[in-house]
Amino acid sequence: MSNLGGVPYFLVPFGDIVIYFxxxxxxxxxxxxxFTVLAILSRPERQLDIxxxxxxxxxxxxxxxxxxxxxxxxxxxxxxxxxxxxxxxxFDFVLFTSLVGxxxxxxxxxxxxxxxxxxxxxxxxxxxxxxxxxxxxxxxxAATTGTLSMLELSAMPxxxxxxxxxALITLGVMGEGMAPFYAAKAEMFRAPxxxxxxxxxLSSLLIFLRVIEVxxxx
Amino acid sequence: xxxxYSIGLAVVLVSAIIAFLALLREKDDLxxxxxxxxxxxxxxxxxxxxxxxxxEALILPGLVVGIAELLALSQIYLTKEGLxxxxxxxxxxxxxxxxxxxxxxxxxLVAYGLVLSGFTGGAxxxxxxxxxxxxxxxxxxxxxxxxxxxxxxAVWILAFFIFMFFPMYWYLALMLAAIAILLKVTAKLSxxxxxxxxxxx
Numbered sequence: 001m002s003n004l005g006g007v008p009y010f011l012v013p014f015g016d017i018v019i020y021f022x023x024x025x026x027x028x029x030x031x032x033x034x035f036t037v038l039a040i041l042s043r044p045e046r047q048l049d050i051x052x053x054x055x056x057x058x059x060x061x062x063x064x065x066x067x068x069x070x071x072x073x074x075x076x077x078x079x080x081x082x083x084x085x086x087x088x089x090x091f092d093f094v095l096f097t098s099l100v101g102x103x104x105x106x107x108x109x110x111x112x113x114x115x116x117x118x119x120x121x122x123x124x125x126x127x128x129x130x131x132x133x134x135x136x137x138x139x140x141x142a143a144t145t146g147t148l149s150m151l152e153l154s155a156m157p158x159x160x161x162x163x164x165x166x167a168l169i170t171l172g173v174m175g176e177g178m179a180p181f182y183a184a185k186a187e188m189f190r191a192p193x194x195x196x197x198x199x200x201x202l203s204s205l206l207i208f209l210r211v212i213e214v215x216x217x218x
Numbered sequence: 219x220x221x222x223y224s225i226g227l228a229v230v231l232v233s234a235i236i237a238f239l240a241l242l243r244e245k246d247d248l249x250x251x252x253x254x255x256x257x258x259x260x261x262x263x264x265x266x267x268x269x270x271x272x273x274e275a276l277i278l279p280g281l282v283v284g285i286a287e288l289l290a291l292s293q294i295y296l297t298k299e300g301l302x303x304x305x306x307x308x309x310x311x312x313x314x315x316x317x318x319x320x321x322x323x324x325x326x327l328v329a330y331g332l333v334l335s336g337f338t339g340g341a342x343x344x345x346x347x348x349x350x351x352x353x354x355x356x357x358x359x360x361x362x363x364x365x366x367x368x369x370x371x372a373v374w375i376l377a378f379f380i381f382m383f384f385p386m387y388w389y390l391a392l393m394l395a396a397i398a399i400l401l402k403v404t405a406k407l408s409x410x411x412x413x414x415x416x417x418x419x
């Protein structure tokens with residue numbers, strides 16, 4: 001098999017779901033892995049409010065319990081991203097993508113800040129609405145071609161998946177946190193705790209890179 | 219050209235568009251959350267239109283992801299609007315609080331769930347347990363239910379490993395998985411029932 005991502009180094013079959021590592025997916029997987037390890041190891045930042053024109057500043061206290069929850073959610077987000085990077089099954093990819101959406105809400109959901117919670121709620125609604133085109137797209141791939149495996153789909157001489165279905169999947173992934181829907185997400189980054197919040201934007205970036213490969217391959 | 223699948227797909231997509239239009243017009247957050255739940259249904263319907271065993275296997279994860287996201291959003295809505303202090307009242311009907319009827323109905327449901335076994339059985343048995351917990355205000359022992367749920371989950375995973383690595387013992391694995399998922403779904407649903415009380419943290 002030869003496709004956009006390059007020739008696979010090796011395949012890991014789990015029944016009919018085949019995980020594959022091409023130079024492209026392996027690079028994305030390693031990036032997600034490194035950031036997850038960073039989120040596990042690093043100590044979270046403490047937000048400082050500096051009084052303009054003076055030396056005074058106030059440090060925001062964040063309870064350890066809240067930080068532990070957010071670290072857990074960041075790790076879950078990293079695992080979901082890693083899964084989405086290497087899976088060779090369209091429906092699996094869609095599930096991992098919506099899981100990234102849930103964990104992104106979870107990372108900032110525990111923050112006791114009204115603005116952040118409002119933003120997380122609005123973003124969560126966009127993400128939840130985006131599961132409709134995502135699942136519909138994946139189901140229509142199975143309906144038109146009879147398979148969900150990217151390996152089998154890429155082996156077909158001409159692409160059997162209608163353009164409309166590819167557009168649905170891309171729209172769904174955009175809803176999980178890419179432009180123009182990213183606007184709903186930007187306000188969430190007021191939340192303190194640097195390594196965990198960065199996981200939100202990194203995961204959407206990686207998912208978007210991967211969906212380009214998926215859409216062009218199948 | 220217009221076979222059954224295309225007609226079904228057209229109907230589902232039109233209903234999805236109607237739901238999205240409603241979402242555009244609605245301004246209240248709680249109502250939008252409810253409409254989003256409506257949007258989820260067409261997405262499950264598109265999967266169901268496949269009409270194969272695969273569709274059945276795909277609907278379950280789709281449903282679980284949708285419910286998880288909805289639960290997370292409602293939790294955020296509660297904290298956002300500061301609604302945590304409102305207690306939910308239990309059923310104040312004399313027959314339910316005094317007589318033996320709830321226990322008997324719960325027992326029947328649990329027994330029927332045991333006969334059905336598996337996922338459906340777990341859901342029905344769990345419904346019986348929820349009904350009993352809602353009817354009778356008793357001190358619940360969360361740790362016990364959680365522990366049972368965790369152990370049965372481990373048994374379920376063990377059954378999967380037996381399926382994968384020792385396929386000749388498939389009958390043992392099948393029985394382990396069936397019993398474990400029954401107990402697990404029962405425990406999960408009964409926990410959900412207990413949350414009604416709005417415990418003070």
